[in-house]
Amino acid sequence: MTNEAQSEKRLERLREEAWEKGVVAGRGVDVAGGPIPRKPGYYGQPVVKPPVWTWEVPLYFFFGGLAGMSAVIASAAVIFHHVDLARAAMWLAAIAGAVLSPVLLIMDLGRPRLFLNMLRVFKHRSAMSMGAWILTLFGACVVPGLIALELHAQQIFAGSLDQLLRFSAGIFIFGSAIFGTLLATYTGVLIGATAIPAWFLHRTLLPIHFGTAGLGSAAGLLELLGHRIAALNFLGYYAAGVESALLIWLSLDKQGAANRAIHEHGSGWLIRIGEVLNGPLAIVLRLFGLIPFAALSFLIGALVSRFGWIWVGKISGSDPEAVFASQH
Amino acid sequence: MIGEGIQSSNQRRHSFVKDHVKVGFFTDPSVCIGCKACEVACKEWNHVPDDGFNWSGNSYDNTGHLGASTWRHVMFLEQDRQKGNQIVGSHSLDDGDGGDPFRWVFLSDVCKHCEEAGCLEACPTGSIVRTEVGSVLVQNDVCNGCGYCVVSCPFGVIDRRPEPLPDAGGAFKCTFCYDRQKSGLVPACAKVCPTESIVFGRLDDLRARGTARVQQLQQSGYNDAQLYDPTETSVRGIHAFFLILGEPEAYGLPPKPQIPTIYLKSAWTSAFATAIASIIAALAAFAFFR
Numbered sequence: 331m332t333n334e335a336q337s338e339k340r341l342e343r344l345r346e347e348a349w350e351k352g353v354v355a356g357r358g359v360d361v362a363g364g365p366i367p368r369k370p371g372y373y374g375q376p377v378v379k380p381p382v383w384t385w386e387v388p389l390y391f392f393f394g395g396l397a398g399m400s401a402v403i404a405s406a407a408v409i410f411h412h413v414d415l416a417r418a419a420m421w422l423a424a425i426a427g428a429v430l431s432p433v434l435l436i437m438d439l440g441r442p443r444l445f446l447n448m449l450r451v452f453k454h455r456s457a458m459s460m461g462a463w464i465l466t467l468f469g470a471c472v473v474p475g476l477i478a479l480e481l482h483a484q485q486i487f488a489g490s491l492d493q494l495l496r497f498s499a500g501i502f503i504f505g506s507a508i509f510g511t512l513l514a515t516y517t518g519v520l521i522g523a524t525a526i527p528a529w530f531l532h533r534t535l536l537p538i539h540f541g542t543a544g545l546g547s548a549a550g551l552l553e554l555l556g557h558r559i560a561a562l563n564f565l566g567y568y569a570a571g572v573e574s575a576l577l578i579w580l581s582l583d584k585q586g587a588a589n590r591a592i593h594e595h596g597s598g599w600l601i602r603i604g605e606v607l608n609g610p611l612a613i614v615l616r617l618f619g620l621i622p623f624a625a626l627s628f629l630i631g632a633l634v635s636r637f638g639w640i641w642v643g644k645i646s647g648s649d650p651e652a653v654f655a656s657q658h
Numbered sequence: 659m660i661g662e663g664i665q666s667s668n669q670r671r672h673s674f675v676k677d678h679v680k681v682g683f684f685t686d687p688s689v690c691i692g693c694k695a696c697e698v699a700c701k702e703w704n705h706v707p708d709d710g711f712n713w714s715g716n717s718y719d720n721t722g723h724l725g726a727s728t729w730r731h732v733m734f735l736e737q738d739r740q741k742g743n744q745i746v747g748s749h750s751l752d753d754g755d756g757g758d759p760f761r762w763v764f765l766s767d768v769c770k771h772c773e774e775a776g777c778l779e780a781c782p783t784g785s786i787v788r789t790e791v792g793s794v795l796v797q798n799d800v801c802n803g804c805g806y807c808v809v810s811c812p813f814g815v816i817d818r819r820p821e822p823l824p825d826a827g828g829a830f831k832c833t834f835c836y837d838r839q840k841s842g843l844v845p846a847c848a849k850v851c852p853t854e855s856i857v858f859g860r861l862d863d864l865r866a867r868g869t870a871r872v873q874q875l876q877q878s879g880y881n882d883a884q885l886y887d888p889t890e891t892s893v894r895g896i897h898a899f900f901l902i903l904g905e906p907e908a909y910g911l912p913p914k915p916q917i918p919t920i921y922l923k924s925a926w927t928s929a930f931a932t933a934i935a936s937i938i939a940a941l942a943a944f945a946f947f948r
Contacts (some may be wrong), residue, residue, distance in 0.1 A: 362834035372733060375717040375723045378814040383807040402940045410944040426684075440803020440818050440827030446785075447802045451784035455919050458806040459782035511933030522925040523918045524809040525776060530918065541932035545939065562865035568939045569664040647809065654907050657914040 367544040371650035372428035374470030378525045380647030381640065386438035388636035390431055391517045394465070395544025395632070396551065397427025401472060401510035403548055403565070405503050413483055415557050416503070420476040422551060423506060427513065428469040435465070457520040464516055468509040521643060527656035528591040528646035529639075532583070535576060536639070543608060543632040550625030558621060566616055566624060573631070577602070588656035590644035597638055604635025610647035666895070667859035668849060671842040674860070680792040681839070682861035683848065683898035684868050685766050686873055688883070690855035692718060692732055692764035696847035697778075702728040703846035704833065707823045715761075723910070724767055726819035730847050731833040733909060734764040741903070743879035763903055766856055767910075769794070769815045769832035771897035775919045777831075780810035785829075789824035792861070792897055793834035803827040812893060834897075861897060871901055892917045 371377065381387075393435030404419035436445045448462035478499035482492060518540040529536070546569025549562045580601070584593055592598050608631030615624035646652050663669075674681050700706065714720045715848045717734035741761035771793045778786045778794050785800035786807060796807075796816070801919035807816050807829050815830040835845035843849070848858035857864060868885050875883040886906050887899035893915045906913050 368903075370907045372735070373719070375910050376814055377910050377912055379725075379808045379811065379817055381809050382818045383823070401934060402936055406937075406940040406944045409941070410948070412944070438805075440805065440829075441801070444800075444802035445802055446784040447785070448804070450800070451782070453754050453779070453782065453784075455922065456782050457922070457925075458780060458804060462782055507937065511936055512929070514936070515929035515932045518807075519922065519925040519929050521809075522928075523921040524780075525812045525814075525916075525918050526809055529809075530921045532923045534928045537925060537929035538932045541929065541936055545936050561943040564947045565939060565942040568943070601660070630714065643809070647814075650907075650910060653912055657912055657916075 335498075336492045338501045359538045361406075369452065369651070370654055374650065376648045377650045377653040378527075378647050380644045382525070383438060383441075383640060383643075385637075386434045388633075390438070391540060391639075392633045392638040393426040393430045393434065394517060395514040395540055396547045397423045397425075397431060397472075398424065398468065398510035398512070398514035399544040399548040400552070401468070401475075401503065401506035401542070402545070402564075403552065404475075405507035406561075408500065408503055409477075410561075412559070412561075415552065415559070417479060417483055418552055418555055418557060419548070420472065420479055420503065420506075422548065423510065424476045427465070427510070428473050431465060431513075432469065454518060457516060457523055461513075461516050461520055464509055464512045468506060468513050471502045471509055472506035473594045475499055478502060484550050496553070499585040511541070515541035524643075525653075526643045526647045527649075528589045528642045529654040531585060531589045531603075532580075532592070535579060535583075538572065539576050541637070542569050542576075543628075543635065545569050546573065546608060546612070546628045550628045553621055553625045554629075563616070563621065566628065567613065570609055570612035570616065570624070570628060572616075573605060573628075574613060577605040577609045580605065585655070587651045589646070590652065590655075591642045591649065595645050597641035600638030600641055601635050602638075604631045604633075604638050607631025607634065629642070662854075663903040665826065666854060666857070667813040668844055668851065668854055668857060670844075672839075672844070673842055674698075674791050675840050675842075676837075678790045680861040681834075681859065681897070682771070682792075682864050683684060683845070684859075684901070685768070685898065686857070686868075686901045687763050687856050687903060688734070688767040688880065688901065689853045690764040691768060691853055692734060692762075692805065693852060694721075694732045695850045695852060696730045696766050696856055697728070697732055699850040700832075700845040702823075703835065703838070704729065707829075708756045719904075724769070724815045724817075724830070724831070726828075727823060729768065729830075731767045732815040733765045733766075733767055735761075735765070735908060737761050737763065737880075737904070737908070738902070739747060739945060741880070742875070761903075764855075765900060765902065765909055766851075767900075767912050768847070768898050770813050770893075770899070771832075772812075772915075772917070773894040773896065776812055776893075776917045776919070777807035777829075779917065779919050780806045782806060789834070789836055790940055791836075791839060793836065793874050793895040793913060794831075795833055795836050796829055796831060796911070798825060798828055798830070801943075805829070812917065814910075834909075848940040850915050865899070868899065868901060875901070880929060886911055891915055892920045 401422040407416035453459040482495040518537030549565035608628040612628040740759040815895040888893040
């Protein structure tokens with residue numbers, strides 16, 4: 331007999347007893363799912379607050395990573411005289427990093443009209459503040475860098491003015507690359523340095539994943555745009571290789587209830603699907619010479635896993651046992 | 659404390675803000691009667707909007723948890739345990755086998771105003787500040803609702819207020835009635851508490867009183883009474899500390915709360931390593947695979 335059926339029967343007897351004697355002498359029964367909490371925690375209420383972020387933030391992680399690492403590729407392309415590739419990469423960096431990223435970040439704010447308050451202070455101990463400054467400085471480098479590069483490449487001016495353009499394009503593209511690497515990786519610090527167990531337990535992995543996913547996305551998108559050169563193919567292999575290693579790391583790093591949001595639930599599946607797409611599958615497709623498919627697989631994987639990590643934060647932040655387990 | 663009447667620090671005017679004295683709340687569930695006057699006083703004084711009247715089924719607690727529109731929250735714990743030298747009366751559910759212990763514990767939860775505050779460190783706008791009395795205050799007119807404080811609070815206190823409530827989009831939490839304190843008044847919840855389960859006063863005084871109260875309770879048979887004031891962790895102590903019966907987990911309090919900034923070093927190291935590796939990979943790609 332199940333517990334509930336027993337309780338029902340006991341209740342029935344108590345009712346009869348009450349009807350006959352007007353008083354019940356014996357012990358009562360626990361209400362099914364009743365008020366005494368059976369699990370650690372307070373009625374299953376979350377101990378920390380899950381993130382309030384919606385779809386804009388994972389999409390920003392994707393475009394920010396793509397933009398930042400595009401600038402790195404542009405910088406390397408300029409050094410090795412691939413001017414057309416550098417122009418395409420700088421266009422990507424500018425569109426994704428100076429247009430889409432700020433728009434997505436502002437849309438995500440609770441009070442978008444106050445977005446400029448982000449630049450009221452500079453706090454090195456807040457990854458969000460650092461990110462706002464990194465994105466601002468990236469935009470301040472990538473836009474003039476792109477303009478100077480285009481003016482120089484199309485030979486609009488001649489003589490010393492063109493030399494000046496060439497020089498400033500170099501400086502700004504180099505600056506974009508420096509802030510770009512930070513733009514692609516700081517997002518891992520942003521969610522890694524929080525009170526959410528599944529995030530802070532993977533604070534070392536997250537910047538590697540976000541940065542490398544950005545690099546692979548940038549290389550992949552440039553390949554899809556027709557720049558099929560060996561250097562980008564190598565970067566595709568590099569990124570997919572690192573992501574494969576991270577997939578193994580993530581699969582082995584099981585810490586029980588503390589990070590179960592990564593190994594159970596739909597959130598865990600989303601992360602793993604993303605990692606398979608931008609790890610092993612991207613490598614295999616590349617080995618078979620299916621470069622556009624490999625690039626596409628990597629891009630989709632990078633996007634999916636960003637959504638997965640935000641979802642993991644929501645699951646893990648709502649799970650009181652994860653917080654307790656991470657502190658024992 | 660108990661029995662001090664108008665001499666209690668809950669009822670006296672003070673000049674803590676002017677004198678820059680560190681203040682705190684000491685909340686003692688052993689005298690709380692679960693009246694929720696603190697919740698009501700807080701809502702009324704601070705114009706905190708109602709956020710729904712939902713029936714939870716969890717004892718008499720229909721508030722649920724602290725949040726953007728709940729700055730005081732009375733918890734109702736029903737536990738199958740003995741409360742002190744509890745006498746099992748004739749109306750208990752005892753079936754004669756020697757004991758069916760049951761206790762009902764009430765605890766008024768609030769923002770802890772950490773010594774090292776996760777929300778304050780995380781805030782990118784400088785909206786969250788430390789006041790003269792050591793409390794942590796959100797300046798509503800500066801907050802742009804980025805939501806980073808929400809995931810940075812180790813106690814899950816602060817939250818972003820959703821539409822369609824008034825002032826939606828901003829982050830809110832207990833202000834420690836900073837406006838009242840500036841005028842020499844005691845925070846609304848402490849002022850109204852009928853049993854002085856919530857005591858407001860100088861932090862050092864309260865810590866001494868808390869320790870004394872724990873000893874007193876333990877001598878009276880409340881063997882699992884202890885203070886919840888995590889001074890050993892990176893939070894380095896809280897300005898609103900609690901006496902609890904049993905483990906902190908039962909109250910939804912983290913046993914070892916940590917300020918998330920302690921994770922920054924390893925995360926940034928990883929970020930810089932990734933940044934350098936990516937630059938090297940890009941340069942190597944173009945140098946060796948032309």
